Amino acid sequence: MASEGHKLAIFRGLLKFKSNQQKIWGVLIFLSIVTTVEVALGIIKPEILMGSFLKMKILNWIFIILTIVKAYYIGWDFMHIRDEKSGLKNSIVLPLLILIPYLAFILLIEADYIFDVMDSGFVAWNF
Amino acid sequence: MEVTANAAAENEEVWGGGNRPLNASYGKMMMWFFIVSDALTFTGFLVSYGFSRFKNINSWPIADEVFTHFPFLHGIDAPMYYVALMTFILIFSSVTMVLAVDAGHHMQKSRVTFYMLLTIIGGAIFVGSQAWEWKNFIKGEYGAVETRGGQILQFVDASTGKRAAIQEFAIGVETDRTTHQSSNGIWYSAETSLPTVSLAEVKKGFLADENLVIRTQELNDQGQKTVLSRAESMGKLNNAVAVVEGANLIHNEYGNRLFADFFFFITGFHGFHVLSGVVINIIIFFNVILGTYERRGHYEMVEKVGLYWHFVDLVWVFVFTFFYLV
Numbered sequence: 001m002a003s004e005g006h007k008l009a010i011f012r013g014l015l016k017f018k019s020n021q022q023k024i025w026g027v028l029i030f031l032s033i034v035t036t037v038e039v040a041l042g043i044i045k046p047e048i049l050m051g052s053f054l055k056m057k058i059l060n061w062i063f064i065i066l067t068i069v070k071a072y073y074i075g076w077d078f079m080h081i082r083d084e085k086s087g088l089k090n091s092i093v094l095p096l097l098i099l100i101p102y103l104a105f106i107l108l109i110e111a112d113y114i115f116d117v118m119d120s121g122f123v124a125w126n127f
Numbered sequence: 128m129e130v131t132a133n134a135a136a137e138n139e140e141v142w143g144g145g146n147r148p149l150n151a152s153y154g155k156m157m158m159w160f161f162i163v164s165d166a167l168t169f170t171g172f173l174v175s176y177g178f179s180r181f182k183n184i185n186s187w188p189i190a191d192e193v194f195t196h197f198p199f200l201h202g203i204d205a206p207m208y209y210v211a212l213m214t215f216i217l218i219f220s221s222v223t224m225v226l227a228v229d230a231g232h233h234m235q236k237s238r239v240t241f242y243m244l245l246t247i248i249g250g251a252i253f254v255g256s257q258a259w260e261w262k263n264f265i266k267g268e269y270g271a272v273e274t275r276g277g278q279i280l281q282f283v284d285a286s287t288g289k290r291a292a293i294q295e296f297a298i299g300v301e302t303d304r305t306t307h308q309s310s311n312g313i314w315y316s317a318e319t320s321l322p323t324v325s326l327a328e329v330k331k332g333f334l335a336d337e338n339l340v341i342r343t344q345e346l347n348d349q350g351q352k353t354v355l356s357r358a359e360s361m362g363k364l365n366n367a368v369a370v371v372e373g374a375n376l377i378h379n380e381y382g383n384r385l386f387a388d389f390f391f392f393i394t395g396f397h398g399f400h401v402l403s404g405v406v407i408n409i410i411i412f413f414n415v416i417l418g419t420y421e422r423r424g425h426y427e428m429v430e431k432v433g434l435y436w437h438f439v440d441l442v443w444v445f446v447f448t449f450f451y452l453v
Contacts, residue, residue: 020229028222032215039211042191042452050350060453067448071441078225078437080430088149092159100170107174111181119185127276127366 007082010073027077034066055112158431162438165400169442172393173449179385186344188382189352190451196263210451213256214443217401220249221440224408228433231426236415239429243412246436250405257398264390267373270294270322271380272329274366279382281342282333283354293370296336297328322370329370333360344382390450397446400439407432 008023009016010030017023041049041059049059076082081089149156180187191206198209227242270293271281282291302325309317333339341360345353355363371380379387411432420426 020232021226024222024225024229028218031218035211035214035218038448038452039207042207063448063452067444070444074221074437074441074444078221078440079434085150088151088156088159091149092163095163096166096170099167100174103170104174104177107178108181111178112184114182115184118182124276127274127278 006080010077023077027073031070031073034070038063038066152427154431155427155434158434162434165438166442169393169396169445172389172396173445176389176393176449179383179389183383183385185346186383187346188344188386189346189350192352193264193381193386194260194451195268196260198259207451209256209260210447213253213260214447216249216256217253217440217443220246220253221437223249224433224436228426228430231420231429234421234426236418236421239415239420239426240412243408243415243429247405247408247412250401250408250436254398254401254405257394257401261391261394264387265373265375267371267380268292269380270324270370270372272326272364272367273369273371273378274363275368276366277384278366279344279371279380280363280367281352281380283340283342284338285340285354285357286338290342291339293329293332293372294323296339297324297332298335300325300327300331302327322372324370326367326370330364330367333364393446393450397439397442400442404432404436404439408436 006020006023008018008020010023010027015026017026041062045059049057049062051058053061075093081092084092151159194210195204195206196209197203197205223242223245227239227246230238230242269281269290271279272293273279282293282296283289284291304321304325306321307316307318337357339360340357341355341363342352343355343363347353369378371378373380374387374390376388376391378384381387411428414420414428415426420428
C-alpha cells in the first residue's frame with residue numbers, strides 16, 4: 001500500500017493533510033486534546049455534569065463518548081482502517097459493534113438487578 | 128466463443144492463487160482476526176468489571192482516592208496525573224509506530240529503525256510505570272480494618288477531614304504473637320507475614336485519640352464515602368476482625384475486594400500485552416537493522432506488529448476510562 005493510497009482527510013473532510021505523516025501528527029494533536037479534556041474534567045468534576053442520565057452521571061457519559069471518539073481515530077488513522085476495503089472494514093468493526101454493547105447491556109442490567117436485591121434487604125451483606 | 132475463452136482466462140486468474148480479495152495479505156488478515164478476538168477478551172474483562180461495579184454501585188472505591196501517587200512528589204495528592212502521563216506516553220509510542228510504518232512504505236530503512244527504537248522505549252517506559260503503579264497499590268497507604276462481612280473500615284481525622292494512617296495512631300500492645308512458621312508448630316502450614324500493627328493496637332490507638340472517626344465503604348448522596356460519628360465509629364470498630372495493609376487478591380484496604388482483583392487482572396493482562404508487544408517490536412527492530420525487510424522488498428511485517436501495538440494502545444484508552452475516570 002503506497003502512501004498515495006492513504007485517505008488524508010479527517011473530520012469528514014473538514015481537515016485535509018498534505019501527507020500521511022502530517023495526518024499522523026494531526027491525529028496525535030487531536031488525541032492529546034481529547035485526553036487533556038478528559039483529565040481536566042476528571043479533576044475539576046464540574047457540578048453541572050454531576051446530574052444523572054440513564055442511571056449514570058452525565059460526566060461519565062462524556063468520558064465514554066470521548067473514549068469511543070479516541071478509539072475511532074486510533075483505529076481509523078493509526079491502524080489504517082480508513083484505507084481498507086469496506087468488506088474488511090465491516091468484518092472488523094461490525095462484530096465488535098454488535099457484540100460489545102450486547103454483552104454490556106445484558107451484564108449491566110443483571111448487575112443492577114442484583115444491586116436492587118441486595119439493597120432491598122433480603123441479603124445481609126453490610127456487617 | 129470469445130466469451131467462453133475470456134471466462135476461462137478469468138477463472139484461471141481467480142482460482143490460480145495469489146489473490147487478495149480484501150486487498151489485505153494473509154498475515155495482515157490474521158492479525159486482524161487476532162485483534163478482533165482479543166478485543167472481545169478485553170471486553171469480557173471490562174464488562175465483568177462493570178458488572179461488579181454496578182452490583183456494588185453504592186460502595187465502590189473512588190479511583191481518585193486510590194491512585195494518588197506521582198514519582199518524586201511524596202505526600203502530595205495527585206490523582207490521575209500519573210496515569211494521564213502514562214496514557215500520553217502510550218499514545219506517543221503509537222505515533223512513532225505509525226511513523227515507522229509510513230517510513231516502511233517509502234522503504235526508508237534508517238527512519239524505520241529510528242522510529243521503532245522510539246516505540247520500544249515508549250513501551251518500556253509504560254511497562255515500568257505500570258509496575259510502579261502496582262507497587263504503590265500493593266503497598267497501600269493508610270491501612271484499614273476489615274469486618275467479619277468483609278467490609279473495609281477506614282479512618283479519618285475528624286478535625287482535619289484527612290485520612291489517618293493506622294500505622295501512625297496505633298499504640299503498641301505487649302504481645303508475643305509472631306509470624307507462624309511451619310517449622311515451629313504442630314500444624315505444617317506457614318502464614319503470610321503479619322501486618323505491622325495488630326488489631327488490638329489499632330483499637331487502643333483509636334480509643335486514645337478523640338478525633339478519629341470511621342469511614343465506611345458506602346457512598347452518600349454526594350458520591351463521597353460515608354463518615355460516621357465518633358459514637359457510631361466506636362460501635363462499628365467492634366465488628367472489626369483483621370487489619371488490612373495494602374491490597375492483594377484476597378484483601379484490599381481501598382474497599383471492595385473485587386476492585387483489587389479486577390485491577391490486577393485487567394491492568395495485568397494489558398501490561399502483559401504491552402510487554403509482549405515490546406518483545407515483538409524488539410525482534411522486528413533487529414530484523415529491520417539486519418535488512419531482512421529491505422531484501423524482502425516490503426516492510427509489511429512492521430505494519431503487522433504496528434497493528435498489534437495500536438491495539439494495545441486502544442485497549443489502554445478504554446482501561447484508562449473505566450478504571451480511572453468513570
